[in-house]
Structure formats: C-alpha cells, structure tokens
Amino acid sequence: MAQIVWFENYQPADAAVLGGKNSSLGTLFRAGLPVPPGFAVAADCYRKALADGGLSSELDALIAAVDPRDPASVAATGQRARTLIGSLQPPANLAGAIRDAYAQLSGRCGDRDVPVAVRSSATCEDSPDASFAGEHDTYLWVRGGDEVVRHVLRCWASLFTDRGIAYRLERGYGRASAAMSVGVQQMVTPRAAGVAFTLNPLDGDRSQIAIDASWGFGEAVVSGEVTPDNFLVDKVMGTITRRTISAKTLEYRLTGGDAVIAVAVEPERQSVPCLTDGEIAAVAKLARRAEKHYRCPQDVEWALAGPPGGAPEVLLLQSRPETVWSRRSPQQGGTGIADPITSMVQTMLHPVTGSGHVAHG
Numbered sequence: 021m022a023q024i025v026w027f028e029n030y031q032p033a034d035a036a037v038l039g040g041k042n043s044s045l046g047t048l049f050r051a052g053l054p055v056p057p058g059f060a061v062a063a064d065c066y067r068k069a070l071a072d073g074g075l076s077s078e079l080d081a082l083i084a085a086v087d088p089r090d091p092a093s094v095a096a097t098g099q100r101a102r103t104l105i106g107s108l109q110p111p112a113n114l115a116g117a118i119r120d121a122y123a124q125l126s127g128r129c130g131d132r133d134v135p136v137a138v139r140s141s142a143t144c145e146d147s148p149d150a151s152f153a154g155e156h157d158t159y160l161w162v163r164g165g166d167e168v169v170r171h172v173l174r175c176w177a178s179l180f181t182d183r184g185i186a187y188r189l190e191r192g193y194g195r196a197s198a199a200m201s202v203g204v205q206q207m208v209t210p211r212a213a214g215v216a217f218t219l220n221p222l223d224g225d226r227s228q229i230a231i232d233a234s235w236g237f238g239e240a241v242v243s244g245e246v247t248p249d250n251f252l253v254d255k256v257m258g259t260i261t262r263r264t265i266s267a268k269t270l271e272y273r274l275t276g277g278d279a280v281i282a283v284a285v286e287p288e289r290q291s292v293p294c295l296t297d298g299e300i301a302a303v304a305k306l307a308r309r310a311e312k313h314y315r316c317p318q319d320v321e322w323a324l325a326g327p328p329g330g331a332p333e334v335l336l337l338q339s340r341p342e343t344v345w346s347r348r349s350p351q352q353g354g355t356g357i358a359d360p361i362t363s364m365v366q367t368m369l370h371p372v373t374g375s376g377h378v379a380h381g
Contacts, residue, residue: 023117026059027205037062039141039201044339051313053306053336057128058136058205059121063143065114066176066200073108079180088189094182101180108176110169118172119165122204129206133163135278138171139203140178144188155184156200160237161207161280168204175202208335209274210323212294213238214248216307217342218255219317224345226317228261229253229304235294236271237280238321238337245282246270249294253304260300265293299324302332310339317342 025034030046038046042060049055070076082101087093110118126134140156157178159171178184179200188198214233219226232241232248240246246269252262267290273283295303307320318339326333 023062023065023114024059024121025062026121027055027057034062036143037064037199037201039063039143039199040340041139041141041338042201042203043141045203045205048310048313048336048339053309053313054334055336056206056208058125058203060141061114061118061172061202061204063141063199063201065111066179069108069110069114069176070105072111075104075108078104083185083189086185086189088186091182094186098180098182098185101185102177105177105180106173108173110173115169118169118204122165122168125204125206135161135163135207136168137203137205137207138162138168138175139205140175141201141203142179142184142198143201144191144198155181155187157181161274161278163278172202172204176200208323208325210237210325210335212236212299213321213323213337214241214303216303216320216322217317218307218311218320219342219345220252221344227255229255229307231295231300231303231307233295233303234268234271235285235289236273238323239272239280240268240270240282242321251295251300253300255304255308258301258304260297263293265291267291268294295324296332299332299334302334306334306336310336314339314341317345319343 022034025038025042025046027042027046027049030038030043030050034046035043038060045055045058046060049057067076070079079101082097086097122134122136125136126132137158137160139158142156157175159174162168162171179198212233212235214231215238216232217230220228220230229252231251231253233251234241234246234248241248247266248268249266250262250264251260253259254261268285269290270282271285272280274280303322303324306322307318310320311318319342320336321338323335323337324332325335
C-alpha cells in the first residue's frame with residue numbers, strides 16, 4: 021500500500037484511494053495546470069488505522085443504527101464517531117511518512133515549515149451527482165510535521181460530521197463504502213480569490229463563464245459573508261458581458277501570528293473592482309482549461325497571487341464537476357431552482373479562517 025502519493029505522480033488507478041478532491045488535484049497537476057504542489061495520504065491509511073484501533077465494527081454499528089431523518093440521532097452518532105477517531109494514535113510508520121513528505125515539500129518550496137492546507141478528500145465525493153462539498157473539513161495555514169499529522173486525524177474524523185453522515189445516507193453511501201484520504205498542499209497568500217463556474221448559474225448557459233471574486237482569501241466568498249464582485253465572460257469572444265462591483269466590506273487576511281482572520285476592508289477599497297480586466301480574462305481562461313480537460317462544466321476555486329500591477333498569476337486550487345445543472349434534463353430548461361447561485365456556492369470548498377481553524381470543504 022502506497023501511504024503517500026505526490027500530486028505529480030498521480031495515476032488514474034489511484035482515484036479509488038485518493039478521493040475526489042485529491043484525484044482532481046493530481047489530474048490537474050499532471051495536466052500542467054497551475055496547481056500548488058503537495059501530496060495525498062491514501063484512504064487505505066485511514067482504513068488500516070481504524071482496523072488496528074478496533075473501531076471498524078463499532079463505527080459500522082453506529083451508522084447502521086442512525087436515523088437520518090432525526091437530527092438528534094445524527095448529531096449523537098457524529099459526536100461519538102468523531103470522538104472515537106480523535107482518540108486514535110496514528111501508526112508510527114504512517115506518522116513518520118507524513119512528516120517526511122512534509123519535510124520534502126518544505127524543501128521544494130524553500131521554506132523550513134511551509135504553510136499548508138490539510139484538506140479532506142472522501143472516496144465518495146465529487147461525482148457528477150454528489151459533490152459532498154462542504155460536508156468535510158479543511159484546515160489552512162498549518163505548519164510543522166507534528167501539526168500536519170494531527171490535522172490528518174482531524175480530517176479523518178470529519179468523515180462523520182453531521183452533514184456528512186446525513187448526506188451520505190441520503191445518497192445511499194454506507195460507512196463501508198466511504199473512507200477518507202487527506203491532501204497536504206502548499207498555501208498561497210492571495211490578493212484576491214473566489215470561484216468560477218464554466219456556465220451561467222442563472223440559466224445553465226454553457227457559452228458563458230461566471231466569476232465571483234473578493235479581496236484576500238476566498239473564505240468570504242464561499243461562506244457568503246461578503247457580496248463579491250461578479251463578472252460574466254463570453255467563452256468564445258472572451259469579452260466581459262456583465263460586471264457587478266459590490267461593496268466588499270470584509271476580507272480574510274493573513275496576520276503576523278500565522279492566522280487567517282476576517283478584517284474590515286478599508287473604505288477606499290470596498291467599492292473598487294478586485295480584478296482588472298486582464299485578471300478577469302486570466303481567471304476565465306484557467307476555468308476554461310479545467311473544463312476542457314474534464315469535458316464537462318466545472319466549479320473552479322482560484323486565487324490570484326503576485327504583486328499588484330504585475331502579470332496575473334492565477335492559481336487553480338480546486339475544480340469539481342458542476343452539480344446543479346448537470347442534474348437537470350434539457351427539457352427542464354431554466355426554471356425550478358429558486359436560488360441556483362446559493363446552491364452552487366454551497367458546493368464549493370470552504371478554506372479555513374485561521375491556523376488550525378476548521379472550515380468545511
């Protein structure tokens with residue numbers, strides 16, 4: 021069993037043990053898209069740790085007994101399952117392998133303790149009919165080998181968030197069919213970030229790309245804490261057909277204490293577009309590349325790095341199949357979804373809001 025799989029070494033056969041998120045990152049990295057480097061801890065490590073700790077049967081029994089229609093039953097089951105996994109001691113060889121891989125990543129990035137995102141990647145997520153986005157946890161700005169190991173266990177436990185349990189049972193996934201891989205990926209400090217949909221979320225028009233953007237880390241956008249700037253781009257012509265500049269009063273910013281926190285945006289920046297036309301074009305181009313690679317509409321998470329005024333450096337943080345319009349038959353047309361934008365945003369990864377703090381993704 022390969023415990024660690026680097027994104028650049030990803031092969032399609034690895035998908036079964038890396039989950040949707042890590043498989044996507046490996047695929048995009050191998051395709052030459054601008055994805056920050058990192059590695060994945062295989063889901064078999066999770067399965068083995070549970071078996072060695074004698075938890076597999078107990079967790080199966082917990083899930084078998086839960087009533088998905090009863091929030092109290094789901095909450096009690098989730099709390100018990102997360103406590104059990106949190107009590108695990110990771111196998112020494114696995115902990116050592118994670119620390120060694122983190123040290124290698126730090127060396128590649130030229131930073132002794134490179135800040136990383138530690139991201140959940142369930143084996144049942146990110147299929148065209150079930151995204152699982154927002155059901156499991158991701159941690160940002162984690163530093164140090166021991167801390168990475170600790171957060172891997174926290175991601176394992178997040179397979180049993182209340183939302184994750186309910187959604188999995190609703191979609192017909194039992195505990196035995198789900199396991200947790202974990203991605204460890206170099207962090208970037210963006211000037212602006214957001215999401216892009218390679219169709220118009222209002223009507224499903226695939227000739228357009230919709231971009232939501234705000235200052236700082238993308239948490240303010242995906243959490244709905246700020247009304248982002250919105251741009252609609254014609255895929256063929258590349259022209260910006262609609263732009264809506266909002267008052268962006270809050271952003272998530274890195275502090276000197278290695279924490280990403282919400283701060284007020286200075287008044288003079290609030291109503292200023294957070295992307296130039298050239299940066300909008302760069303985001304649209306990147307989203308289009310992801311769609312072309314996967315041959316289906318995508319929800320893309322991106323970040324804009326580099327100094328102001330320089331060449332746009334847009335990084336691809338995640339890309340997943342679009343799951344709202346793909347579920348609709350052509351005969352259904354553009355009606356029947358009360359708020360498609362909110363629905364799609366809720367399916368995006370939620371970055372974390374601080375060192376060791378959790379967000380869902």
